[in-house]
Amino acid sequence: MVERFASRIPTVGGIFIQMEDELAASITIQGAVWGGAKAFTVTSGPGFSLMMEHIGYAAMTETPCVFVNVQRGGPSTGLPTLPAQADMMQARWGSHGDYGIIALCPNSPQECFDLTITAFNLSEEFRVPVMMMLDECVGHMTEKVVIPEAEKIAVTPRRYTTQPPEEFRAFEPKGDMVPDMVKAGDGYRFHVTGLTHDERGYPSMNVETQDRLVRRLLDKLKPLANGRALCETEGLDDADVVVVSYGITSRVAQRALQMARQRGIRAGKFRLISAWPFPAERIRELAGRVKAFVVPEINLGQMVYEVERAAAGKAKVIPVSHAGGTVHKPEAILKAIVEAAQ
Amino acid sequence: MNEATLEIPYEIPEGARNPVEPFLRMDRMPHIWCAGCGIGTTVNCFTRALLDSKANLDKVAIVSGIGCTGRVAGYARLDSFHTTHGRAIPFATGLKLANPELQVVVYSGDGDLFAIGGNHFIHAARRNMDLKVICVNNMIYAMTGGQTAPTTPATAITATSPYGVSEPTFNLVALAEAAGASYVARWTTYHVKQLARSMEEVLKKKGFCFIEVISPCPTLYQRRNKMGDGLDAMKDYKAKSKVRNGAPTGECTLSKTGEIVVGKFVDRERPDYLELLKAQMIESLGDRYVEPEEACCSEC
Numbered sequence: 001m002v003e004r005f006a007s008r009i010p011t012v013g014g015i016f017i018q019m020e021d022e023l024a025a026s027i028t029i030q031g032a033v034w035g036g037a038k039a040f041t042v043t044s045g046p047g048f049s050l051m052m053e054h055i056g057y058a059a060m061t062e063t064p065c066v067f068v069n070v071q072r073g074g075p076s077t078g079l080p081t082l083p084a085q086a087d088m089m090q091a092r093w094g095s096h097g098d099y100g101i102i103a104l105c106p107n108s109p110q111e112c113f114d115l116t117i118t119a120f121n122l123s124e125e126f127r128v129p130v131m132m133m134l135d136e137c138v139g140h141m142t143e144k145v146v147i148p149e150a151e152k153i154a155v156t157p158r159r160y161t162t163q164p165p166e167e168f169r170a171f172e173p174k175g176d177m178v179p180d181m182v183k184a185g186d187g188y189r190f191h192v193t194g195l196t197h198d199e200r201g202y203p204s205m206n207v208e209t210q211d212r213l214v215r216r217l218l219d220k221l222k223p224l225a226n227g228r229a230l231c232e233t234e235g236l237d238d239a240d241v242v243v244v245s246y247g248i249t250s251r252v253a254q255r256a257l258q259m260a261r262q263r264g265i266r267a268g269k270f271r272l273i274s275a276w277p278f279p280a281e282r283i284r285e286l287a288g289r290v291k292a293f294v295v296p297e298i299n300l301g302q303m304v305y306e307v308e309r310a311a312a313g314k315a316k317v318i319p320v321s322h323a324g325g326t327v328h329k330p331e332a333i334l335k336a337i338v339e340a341a342q
Numbered sequence: 343m344n345e346a347t348l349e350i351p352y353e354i355p356e357g358a359r360n361p362v363e364p365f366l367r368m369d370r371m372p373h374i375w376c377a378g379c380g381i382g383t384t385v386n387c388f389t390r391a392l393l394d395s396k397a398n399l400d401k402v403a404i405v406s407g408i409g410c411t412g413r414v415a416g417y418a419r420l421d422s423f424h425t426t427h428g429r430a431i432p433f434a435t436g437l438k439l440a441n442p443e444l445q446v447v448v449y450s451g452d453g454d455l456f457a458i459g460g461n462h463f464i465h466a467a468r469r470n471m472d473l474k475v476i477c478v479n480n481m482i483y484a485m486t487g488g489q490t491a492p493t494t495p496a497t498a499i500t501a502t503s504p505y506g507v508s509e510p511t512f513n514l515v516a517l518a519e520a521a522g523a524s525y526v527a528r529w530t531t532y533h534v535k536q537l538a539r540s541m542e543e544v545l546k547k548k549g550f551c552f553i554e555v556i557s558p559c560p561t562l563y564q565r566r567n568k569m570g571d572g573l574d575a576m577k578d579y580k581a582k583s584k585v586r587n588g589a590p591t592g593e594c595t596l597s598k599t600g601e602i603v604v605g606k607f608v609d610r611e612r613p614d615y616l617e618l619l620k621a622q623m624i625e626s627l628g629d630r631y632v633e634p635e636e637a638c639c640s641e642c
Contacts, residue, residue: 010623010627010630010631010632011627011630011631011632012632013632013633013634013635014634015439015619015634017435017439019432019435019465020461020462020465021461023428023429023432023462024429024432024435024461024462024465025432027425027426027429027432027433027436028432028433028435028436028439029436030433030436031405031423031432031433031434031435031436031437031438031439031440032436032437032439032440033436033440034421034423034436034437034440035436035437035438035439035440035441035444036440036441037436037439037440037441039436039440053426054426054429057425057426183441184403184421184437184441184444185400185401185403185421185441185443185444186400187400188421189399189400189419189420189421189422190421190422191367191415191416191422191423191424192422192423192424193415193416193423193424194424194425194426195424202367202369202370202416203416203424
């Protein structure tokens with residue numbers, strides 16, 4: 001990703017800079033955003049751990065930016081260039097404190113292209129850091145990609161304030177709970193801080209401001225958690241068992257679902273495309289009418305806990321865990337589907 | 343405090359105000375700095391420098407890290423960014439690359455810039471990124487209660503070195519020169535005229551510029567080391583500092599009680615990061631190179 005970007009970007013009027021470390025990269029992009037650019041950074045494994053502080057900074061300062069994480073086995077240096085999906089909870093909770101983020105999970109090169117555009121658009125709309133949570137398989141995959149003409153790509157422009165500087169308050173939320181943006185050099189003389197701040201952007205360390213700010217950082221994402229959650233479903237109308245999966249595992253699950261249907265098991269697909277905010281309402285609704293959820297993921301149990309939480313005991317939830325290094329065998333997922341259907 | 347001490351023994355004309363007020367967020371006063379602290383003095387010098395340089399203040403951005411000096415960005419009536427601990431320089435790098443017409447000033451403390459942020463300092467200097475870095479060196483982590491910093495002189499007593507610091511101290515000006523800074527100077531908060539002039543110089547100079555300002559921390563450094571208050575620090579700086587413009591920076595290491603070499607040590611011309619980038623891209627890509635006028639897309 002970085003090599004291609006470095007080669008292409010000077011021919012289209014952008015800048016690639018290779019920073020000294022991930023701490024630097026993850027905040028250089030935020031400086032660039034406040035200077036008026038759209039910006040992203042890319043990492044894998046330990047690099048994602050190093051970026052956590054600035055994911056929190058982006059959430060707190062409502063800086064729209066994109067982080068791409070090609071997941072590999074961990075913990076620590078773990079399994080370089082071998083697949084895992086074990087950073088899903090880190091993407092959501094890795095920085096300290098309460099905040100919300102968006103995480104998208106492509107399962108093909110085409111989706112890597114399409115969802116990167118979506119990631120930038122969502123980051124502008126909600127003013128949150130957006131994680132592109134690939135896994136090593138999807139990250140290294142070669143497949144046909146159709147790149148549409150530039151004018152056919154919908155781009156969400158940054159919503160800059162139209163208020164004059166004397167009236168503008170940099171962190172005053174609008175109707176959608178998201179404040180308007182501003183950039184350095186336009187005469188607004190605004191202030192941005194990672195400290196708890198009031199609507200002016202000034203540090204204000206009291207219980208009321210903290211409550212108002214932090215609740216809003218989470219609440220502004222609610223539309224995406226529910227009605228607008230991105231997912232791909234198949235065969236849910238008559239399903240007894242639903243396989244909840246994402247990334248490369250969703251493609252292995254597809255084979256398991258085929259085999260299950262061939263055996264006459266009514267199995268359906270629920271593929272998470274936006275994993276965070278988690279589409280809890282959709283899962284809750286399904287839980288009321290299916291026997292069980294099967295949740296394969298290349299970790300020892302992460303998103304499965306979200307499924308369990310949303311299902312709230314109304315349907316069985318069966319994890320199919322894998323410590324990483326390769327993908328599941330379809331038979332392992334099929335076995336769980338068969339058990340679940342009984 | 344006795345009421346009588348608050349009386350000002352002269353008339354203040356109505357409407358009169360300090361000439362630096364327009365540069366400050368007066369709605370945030372009073373500031374958090376202790377009596378006798380030198381940070382306010384450096385801010386006064388900085389605002390004087392802005393005033394004298396006739397800079398367009400809408401195009402000056404200030405970026406701070408964390409700590410007592412990290413609070414400067416919050417009081418400056420500029421586009422101002424209070425970032426994370428140690429990361430003011432990479433944030434400022436992004437800001438500068440996205441909008442090269444901005445004059446980007448990094449204003450932070452010694453702990454922030456040279457302990458947790460040391461890696462970014464050397465790389466920004468190496469790249470000759472067009473940033474003006476002002477480091478208020480109070481020789482201690484002050485905000486958090488006076489712990490040892492890489493700049494704390496040997497034998498000094500701190501909250502985490504109750505028996506005296508045993509480590510050698512960092513020579514910031516030598517580090518800056520070795521890493522490639524275009525401009526390197528050191529003053530103390532006693533040298534207000536010289537400091538303001540240096541700040542004005544760097545506002546007019548392209549490339550990575552570094553000014554170290556030795557500044558007292560009466561509350562945590564001086565008290566523990568029985569060095570008196572803010573006024574005593576001024577007397578100490580006056581007695582011990584020696585102006586040696588152009589001095590070899592390797593000879594300018596600070597110690598607890600020794601001489602404080604001050605002056606402008608380095609002022610050299612090197613192409614900055616963006617100039618080097620442009621030259622290399624034109625060399626390799628020719629007409630295919632598209633200069634980032636403004637890295638922003640047309641819709642934004």
